[in-house]
Amino acid sequence: MKSDKSKCPRHVGIIMDGNGRWATKRLLPRTAGHRAGVKNITSVVEAALNAGVRCVTLYAFSTENRGREKDEIDALIDLIRKHIKPMTRDLIARGACVVFSGDSSYFPSDVQQLMADISAENSGSETSVNIALNYGGREEIIRAARLAAESGEITKESFERELYSSKLPELDMIVRTGGEKRLSNFLLYQAAYAELFFTDTLWPDFDAKELLSMFEEFNKRTRKFGK
Ligand code: IPE
Ligand code: IPE
Ligand code: MG
DSSP, X not given: OOSOGGGSOSEEEEEOOOHHHHHHHTTXXXXXHHHHHHHHHHHHHHHHHHHTOXXXXXXXXXXXXXXXXXHHHHHHXXXXXXXXXXXXXXXXXXXXXXXXXXXXGGXXXXXXXXXXXXXXXXXXXXXXXXXXXXXXXXXXXXXXXXXXXXXXXXXXHHHHHTSXXXXXXXXXXXXXXXXXXXXXXXXXXXXXGOEEEEOSSOXXXXXXXXXXXXXXXXXXXXXXXXX
């Protein structure tokens, strides 16, 4: 990887897709894919932070994922319950702060408590890992508009202050694994000028090497912002 960290995207959003297909290919239940997917998170996030990325947003559970079979949702919530603390402790230990986007009231109270405990540990570090849980871009936009309207006129500033991402750097790049070429309600407002990267690699197989090669390509793209 190049040494010029200033050229690195500041904020990368990752749509971690393909866990179910990863498992099905191996004749395993979909939940085995989710387990493999969780195991893959730390190394990819650490590679991004080591390369100089200031914020990684992980799409872990969408508002639409609530429409999946109850067994799958329960298994996903169990994985969150089991892994969120150890995983975030490692990230906090390396100087990142961990924040959440989404409506946490959907989750059982013990999981909400884990999320609150993690949020309370935040050091105010410049580097952050933002975990999108029960997150939907449309819900975020409607919520921000409502909150901004409650406190006065809706302007770009008052609206953006109410987004979950208000304290995070500008989104430069979205990576989607698993082959689909869509945003699936991820960071709809923030994606305005993000560079989009799609790969057929299923999330449990995605690794630091592939991410770093995407950063190389990111640096070759000309960002024009309409100018
Ligand atoms: C992404 O993998 C993880 C979540 C949405 C929670 P999927 O479960 O969507 O896996 P595929 O797309 O069915 O392979
Ligand atoms: C997006 O993947 C959500 C997450 C990765 C958490 P989905 O698998 O839910 O998206 P669709 O259904 O293929 O659009
Ligand atoms: Mg999927």
